[in-house]
Amino acid sequence: MAIAPALDLKEEILRLKKERNAVILAHNYQVGPIQDIADYVGDSLGLAYRAQETDADVIAFCGVHFMAETAKILNPEKTVVLPDKDAGCSLEQACPADKLAAYLEEHKEKNYYVIAYINCSAGVKALCDVICTSGNAPRIVNQAPADRPILFVPDANLGAWVMEQTGRKMDLWQGSCYVHVEFTQESIQKIKDEYPDAVVVAHPECTTAVRLLADEVCSTEKMIHFCQKTPAQNIIVVTESGMLHRIKKEVPEKNLIPGPTDHCACADCRYMKMNTLEKLHACLEKLEPQVELPEDVRAKAEISLVRMLEQSK
Numbered sequence: 470m471a472i473a474p475a476l477d478l479k480e481e482i483l484r485l486k487k488e489r490n491a492v493i494l495a496h497n498y499q500v501g502p503i504q505d506i507a508d509y510v511g512d513s514l515g516l517a518y519r520a521q522e523t524d525a526d527v528i529a530f531c532g533v534h535f536m537a538e539t540a541k542i543l544n545p546e547k548t549v550v551l552p553d554k555d556a557g558c559s560l561e562q563a564c565p566a567d568k569l570a571a572y573l574e575e576h577k578e579k580n581y582y583v584i585a586y587i588n589c590s591a592g593v594k595a596l597c598d599v600i601c602t603s604g605n606a607p608r609i610v611n612q613a614p615a616d617r618p619i620l621f622v623p624d625a626n627l628g629a630w631v632m633e634q635t636g637r638k639m640d641l642w643q644g645s646c647y648v649h650v651e652f653t654q655e656s657i658q659k660i661k662d663e664y665p666d667a668v669v670v671a672h673p674e675c676t677t678a679v680r681l682l683a684d685e686v687c688s689t690e691k692m693i694h695f696c697q698k699t700p701a702q703n704i705i706v707v708t709e710s711g712m713l714h715r716i717k718k719e720v721p722e723k724n725l726i727p728g729p730t731d732h733c734a735c736a737d738c739r740y741m742k743m744n745t746l747e748k749l750h751a752c753l754e755k756l757e758p759q760v761e762l763p764e765d766v767r768a769k770a771e772i773s774l775v776r777m778l779e780q781s782k
């Protein structure tokens with residue numbers, strides 16, 4: 470059914486949400502209209518907790534595929550739909566489960582304690598000991614057994630930041646986020662030079678050279694708290710562009726410096742931007758695409774995910 474005016478589309482989504490007893494969870498990088506209609510908007514950690522807590526029958530997950538998969542791992546009996554099943558993630562793609570399994574087999578003698586950043590497939594989650602997010606990574610690494618070497622997958626930049634934070638040495642899988650590695654030391658320095666009184670907040674998926682220019686390095690949810698607390702009026706936000714909508718809404722009194730397009734401090738994630746209100750409406754109407762997982766993989770992935778949620782409290 471084609472629904473023309475945006476207002477009708479929103480009303481239709483809300484009607485279907487009620488009819489399906491659904492909850493709409495959205496990541497901070499989603500387009501503004503999706504954030505505005507969601508029941509909860511947050512980072513990967515907050516979204517995992519919300520998915521664990523919900524008593525809705527249907528979870529409509531507006532984010533990328535691994536995030537919807539996380540909701541399904543925690544809720545095998547619920548229907549989990551996502552607006553676009555092709556919304557992937559370069560980090561997930563950088564660490565296929567079969568490659569990780571082969572690596573662990575090849576390095577069996579190391580007896581690795583494997584920590585996986587949540588930006589990975591259920592197959593990778595099933596192979597590791599514990600999950601972490603950008604919101605709790607140092608905390609999770611600090612709780613790893615002291616007598617075992619750590620293999621951290623798949624984000625080498627986040628891993629490098631966590632090593633600095635914890636002082637714990639880790640072997641790093643060489644994956645990266647294609648969006649965050651595009652920011653360069655030069656491009657951020659140029660914006661800083663134009664706004665010398667501005668503070669910089671950056672996501673830990675950025676390279677070390679960019680992180681070194683930041684006043685704060687944190688998860689997307691913690692960026693909100695930083696923007697609220699900083700006495701600075703001008704803030705340079707180095708992450709995906711959807712974050713600006715959330716910050717402008719929650720901290721309207723602050724001035725966000727996007728920078729001219731040739732050295733913008735924010736960039737689009739093409740996967741996050743695949744979701745639209747139209748696709749959200751369609752997935753609630755048809756209850757597809759749904760996330761489906763083989764039960765053995767799901768059950769193993771649940772162990773590492775629940776361990777994270779417990780260690781993160």
Ligand code: 13P
Nearest residue numbers: 512513514602603688689
């Ligand atoms: P957060 O958990 O900090 O929201 O990060 C998710 C992500 O995909 C960053 O690129």
Ligand code: SF4
Nearest residue numbers: 533558559646648738
């Ligand atoms: Fe993945 Fe990067 Fe997109 Fe986040 S911004 S979902 S890490 S590709």
